[in-house]
Amino acid sequence: MELTPTYYLILSALLFSIGSVGLLVRRNPLVMFMCVELMLNAVNLTFVGLAWGLNDIGGQVAVFFVMVVAAAEVVVGLAIVVAIMKRRDGATADDLSVLRG
Amino acid sequence: MSLQLFSFLLAGLIVLTGALGVVFARNPVHAALFLIQTLFGVAVEFLVVEAHFLAAIQVIVYAGAIVILFLFVIMLLGVDTAENLRVDPLVGQRFAAIITGGAILGLLLAVINSVDGVTGNPASLRAVDQNSITGETIPNINQLAETVFTTHVFAFEVTGLLLTVAVVGAVVMARRIPGALQPLPDIPALGGSDDEDSDVDADVEDVDVAGEA
Numbered sequence: 001m002e003l004t005p006t007y008y009l010i011l012s013a014l015l016f017s018i019g020s021v022g023l024l025v026r027r028n029p030l031v032m033f034m035c036v037e038l039m040l041n042a043v044n045l046t047f048v049g050l051a052w053g054l055n056d057i058g059g060q061v062a063v064f065f066v067m068v069v070a071a072a073e074v075v076v077g078l079a080i081v082v083a084i085m086k087r088r089d090g091a092t093a094d095d096l097s098v099l100r101g
Numbered sequence: 102m103s104l105q106l107f108s109f110l111l112a113g114l115i116v117l118t119g120a121l122g123v124v125f126a127r128n129p130v131h132a133a134l135f136l137i138q139t140l141f142g143v144a145v146e147f148l149v150v151e152a153h154f155l156a157a158i159q160v161i162v163y164a165g166a167i168v169i170l171f172l173f174v175i176m177l178l179g180v181d182t183a184e185n186l187r188v189d190p191l192v193g194q195r196f197a198a199i200i201t202g203g204a205i206l207g208l209l210l211a212v213i214n215s216v217d218g219v220t221g222n223p224a225s226l227r228a229v230d231q232n233s234i235t236g237e238t239i240p241n242i243n244q245l246a247e248t249v250f251t252t253h254v255f256a257f258e259v260t261g262l263l264l265t266v267a268v269v270g271a272v273v274m275a276r277r278i279p280g281a282l283q284p285l286p287d288i289p290a291l292g293g294s295d296d297e298d299s300d301v302d303a304d305v306e307d308v309d310v311a312g313e314a
Binding site for chain 1: 105107109113116117119120121123124126128129132133136139140143149151154155158159162163165166170171174175177178194195197198199201202203205206207210213215236241244245248249252253256260263264265268269270271272274275292298
């Protein structure tokens with residue numbers, strides 16, 4: 001048996017589903033961010049697996065940019081959590097509903 | 102079974118157990134540590150298909166920077182109290198979430214199953230790996246650098262701008278404003294978790310409905 005890109009697609013589908021369930025179930029915004037990271041990593045796995053399967057370096061370039069965007073997202077998201085926590089105790093998603101417009 | 106497939110399966114096991122740990126760990130610190138496990142597994146998966154540069158970046162940026170940032174905020178804010186996962190805050194939410202996740206998984210697997218292998222024309226791209234003059238194999242990092250700094254150079258510049266904006270935004274949001282902070286408005290619907298409050302909420306909703314009628 002040889003490794004094919006389909007294995008990568010199946011693994012990333014599993015990882016993405018686990019991440020989405022975690023995002024929906026957990027109430028702690030930090031853990032929700034971690035689940036978003038899981039989903040982003042699932043997409044990165046798809047990109048890298050297909051870049052290998054098609055022998056096209058473009059997929060790896062996309063992963064490179066996804067990582068940068070993920071870093072920026074985490075920085076801003078954690079700053080929001082810190083700003084909320086300075087004013088209000090409790091760190092569940094329900095406490096953050098005050099952000100609504 | 103080839104060594105490549107064996108490495109893939111072993112790393113896949115690490116990735117999936119880590120992901121389940123993130124979802125089911127009651128303590129956020131434990132979730133962050135499970136996240137490191139998953140990210141290292143993904144780095145190994147990158148190595149299996151010879152994405153060496155991305156594997157290094159995965160370990161340095163994700164495990165070295167992002168998870169440390171998570172842990173830093175967890176420690177700083179003291180929100181590392183264990184969450185009781187047995188109670189379902191919204192009735193039926195967990196069930197709906199699992200149904201949704203299962204549906205996503207089913208859809209993805211159906212799509213993967215319906216596609217017969219990867220599409221495209223790999224044979225035409227196969228030449229990229231080798232220098233046409235010397236015939237030597239070009240390392241992965243050289244190919245990546247050449248593409249990023251030629252074809253995608255504008256996206257690269259915009260990414261730098263994005264990072265700058267993110268850093269400035271984080272500093273603006275997290276800085277200490279002089280003077281007392283305005284208290285946030287209290288939302289009665291989310292005021293507490295005890296039964297008394299929920300009774301009050303029910304009354305308020307009844308009044309609203311009556312007013313509309």
